[in-house]
Amino acid sequence: MNKIGIIIRREYTTRVAKKSFIIMTFLSPLLFAALIMVPLWLSGIKDNESKKIAVVDFTNEYGKVLKSDKQYVFVPVKERVQNIGNSQLKKDYYAVLLIKGDLVKDSTAATLYSEKQVGIELESTVSRQLSEYVENKKLDAYHVANIKQMVEKARTKIDVTTIKLDEKGNSKVTSSIVATIIGGLSTFLIYMFIFMYGVQVMRGVVEEKTNRIVEVIISSVKPFELMMGKIIGIALVGLTQFLLWIILTLIISNIAGFALFGTSISNLQAGAQLQGASNSGAQQAMMTVFQGLQGINLVEIVSYFIFYFLGGYLLYASLFAAVGSAVDNETDTQQFMMPITIPILFAFYAAIYSIENPDGPLAFWCSLIPFTSPIVMMVRLPFDVPLWEKLLSVGLLVITFIGTTWLAGKIYRTGILMYGKKPSWKEMWKWLRYKS
């Protein structure tokens, strides 16, 4: 086996076997799943206790329309109190519904009084039942035969479908929400990956230096091989972790979905998004999501994701390695980390602003500049970026990461053998110009 392969294998296996890696890998999806499930679960909990609502009806007509169910029990009361605020009723009942006049003539004649804020559900139940009754009553007043059936037939709900045309004139069904979510998620993952694993590369280099093993190893392999072996090994650890996260998150949230709601999570999420809509409405929402996904070229997105994932990581990891090689211990890394972390953070904020305006000048320039493009481009990709922009961005990133790796290799080669010297920028500039 060649030497760089042996190094990659050690970097990979020692990290994957670490307790912290295993715990992180298996706990994080539980956390992700909890983040999705807990709010859904909480919103799903209904009070078992039925609530009594007093109905003070001056018309003696509408009060009877309201039907009690498990949750809300409507109790007609004989008292005709105008001023609910001073009455005993507000203390005895969860809420008081006051119907002051004929709702056909005055649609604002019904009022709900309560000491606590009433839920939106009660409000909509009351409103729906009364509206339906008033509507029917109005229709009856026209004295037209079969009018109810006619109205029922005429009732229509229009779903606007967004269709995007590409250059060839082919149409695609799109959903900007789906595109935004995909872009935002992949941006965040790349940002996290670059940071977490870039810092791991730096720690690994510092560890080898403080352990004093580095000179033993570079008497067997070239410093550049050692650096690249470490960078590639850690990249594989990162890919493994994210792959496991995605798989585990899907499995766990589906299991949890079945356990809690008796349905799979995807159905549930679609249902939750359109609360109150009828069943067919939920199905339609699902269709929209699926059509939206089809409108986005997922194979292309995933390929670019992996490319930018690795490109961005390689660019920054080599710089992190150079910083690690220049210092004697981890506390000294701070001053040299600044110039690396600032562009990463800037890219992340630029990406967040670009979510709202994926075709704006900030998004455009930041998706071309190699130091920000891995993070920012992912936001734009689901919204279809012209091919020349994509090629330019990819090309610049490749050239830049080859460049930074080469530069970092030069600093690294000298830095790992320097002990007891507090490095400065000037010193590192000198190392760059040393011949091998």
Place this chain on the structure above:
Amino acid sequence: MSFLEIHRVTKEYSGFKALNAVSMNIEQHSVYGLLGPNGAGKTTLIRIINCITAPDSGEILLDGKRLHADDINRIGYLPEERGLYKKMKVGEQALYLAQLKGLSKHDAMARLKMWFEKFEIQAWWNKKVEELSKGMQQKVQFITTVLHEPELLIFDEPFSGFDPVNADLLKREMLALRDKGATIIFSTHNMESVEALCDDISLINKSQVVLQGNVHEIREQFRSHIYRVTIAGTEQPDIARLPFEILASEQKNRNTELRIQSTGLSANECLKSIMETHSIVAFEELLPSMNEIFIKTVNG
């Protein structure tokens, strides 16, 4: 026959000359001492031999051929700044380092087993390095340096951190390796071990070789004609009558021990002049120690 030839090697670090036209010939199957004060350029030279850095000018021949990056598998190097991965298990780590030197996993296992038995450290195989003492770690490092049976071995300050028992073990192993055919370069500040181990030396000071040659010949070359004479009786010899200078005299038991220095006379002539009046118990020439030569050369 020279196994390693170094011809006028020069290395500069932005204006600072770390090595200035350094040349040396290292004989096969010998122990070669590389001496010099801190910062003289020893480590730079060793790194050049290990292909860690390249010289600006000059040439290095290994076994008659120009030194090439692939030759590092024929070299074993124990650096002065040495260590191991703390969290890794001893056996795993030794195996890793052996594979990096180009050994197959199978060969590495067999040889490691042999060395671990020899040093009686089989019980450490599954221990983490951080659980071992510094001396124990040094043993593991020694094994990983010699495991791939290199033809050229380079030890930079090998005895630092070793207790006397382990230092002695190390010395014996070094000589055993030389007897088996290895050529050894040995850099140290411990001059006693130079006298005990080295055949030839180079003394580097301020980036240049200032003294070079066979240890014995160098000591002869630095001889200052000082002898130790032990004579019977406690009576002081008559100084004025003797043709040499008495540097010191000391009474030991019923004898007198003298340190004498003669510039013009041979040892025989000195002996003759003492024998006329005193009976001699012992007579010996005092060659300067490497330590004295080192200090004299570096300061002078």
